[in-house]
Amino acid sequence: MPAADRPRGLVLVVEDEPAIADVIRLNLSGAGYRVEIEGRGDRALDAVRRHRPAAIVLDVGLPGLDGVEICRRLRAAEDWTPVLFVTARDDEVDRIIGLELGADDYVTKPFSPRELVARIGGVLRRAQGPPSSAPRTVGGVTLDTVRRRAFRGDEELALTVTEFDLLAHLMRRPGQVFTREQLLSEVWGYSSVAGARTVDVHIAQLRAKLGDASPIRTVRGVGYAAENASA
Template sequence: MSSATTDPHPEPATSSRSRGLVLVVEDEPAIADVIRLNLTKAGYGVHIERRGDTVLAAVARLRPAAIVLDVALPGEDGISICRSLRAGDDWTPVIFVTARDDEVDRIVGLELGADDYVTKPFSPRELVARLGGVLRRTHGVPDATPQTVGAVTLDDVRRRVFTGSDEVALTVTEFDLLAHLMHKPGRVFTREQLLSAVWGYSSVAGTRTVDVHIAQLRSKLGQASPIRTVRGVGYAAEHRAAPS
């Protein structure tokens, strides 16, 4: 890897141990520097890559706690990178950064397994908050008792989900959304409640994010999915899911 694509100012190792190392993939130096500054202030270690075609090697080498990934990059775009990570069974949390407020782009990214997204221009504090939310969900205090609803079993300690004896690979956000529903079976949650509880924020356009993740969960869980749509209200996990 050439020095032109590698972070020329790596943070001290103590910084990366405090809250984890974040791989920032951004080709615009000014934006990369702002992200670096704010993440460093928040206690994260930061490594920056400028090109998309260097990211997979960097992930394999650094094993970051999370990836902040621009969608439009030289070499390889962020959507392709995320697709390659998930296809390789790498579920490192990914937050997309996109230059356009384009719902289609956001939905495609979420369907590929991204955990969240921000749209340029964005508040650096918002990005730090979103990242913190994803990582808290990843490293939060787990429930020691596996939860079973219908044919689906969710193990909080190992962060694993099974349909019968088959394990289902989920992103951080998919897992936490399913866990929130399964830990209170039968309770109906509105989209706004799910967005607040799982993502940690509210947004006018955010409820569509919930729908996309629910669709992804149903696709992965297949006929075993316990998720029921309560039309005009929201979603619930039930022992016998009704068609919706």
């Protein structure tokens, strides 16, 4: 069976513009995903509970309840289903607010449907994690990449798919400095000068969650590394 014909999980698309929803549906279906469409924000949370999607494509501007609030409520309920925001507002503040709420990625209208499919595929591949790997500890943080669990000492942390994979990527090579462009390419699967701010936002979110145990070091003018405190 060709790869594009194999079922790849269900994607819930929350989009109130029928033409855009149809384009997303056609492209995701062509890539092998099952797709459900919901046109109203105030019905989105019920749709998530009903369909239990592998990922959510979430428009920011929705009737009834906007995408930012939907994402906020999902994360508050400890639902970490990968979320990709679609926004018509080409404003960095909107993107940063969305990522701080726990979104995994975003695209801005008008977008390439092929790019959106690629972004969804990247998020889901990261969610699956590597087939096997021993837990790794750097600083005060331990990652179990098989079960995709993160710990600060004995406390388990709630990380999004992207936060987990960004931290795991840094911790696999302690001491190595990664540029923002490298992290975009190797963690997100794409490279863009405009997207470099996305890395900074996720790093800031990780540091807030990790607190004093954070092994992440900023190398000014270059990028980021994970190091033990004594390094």
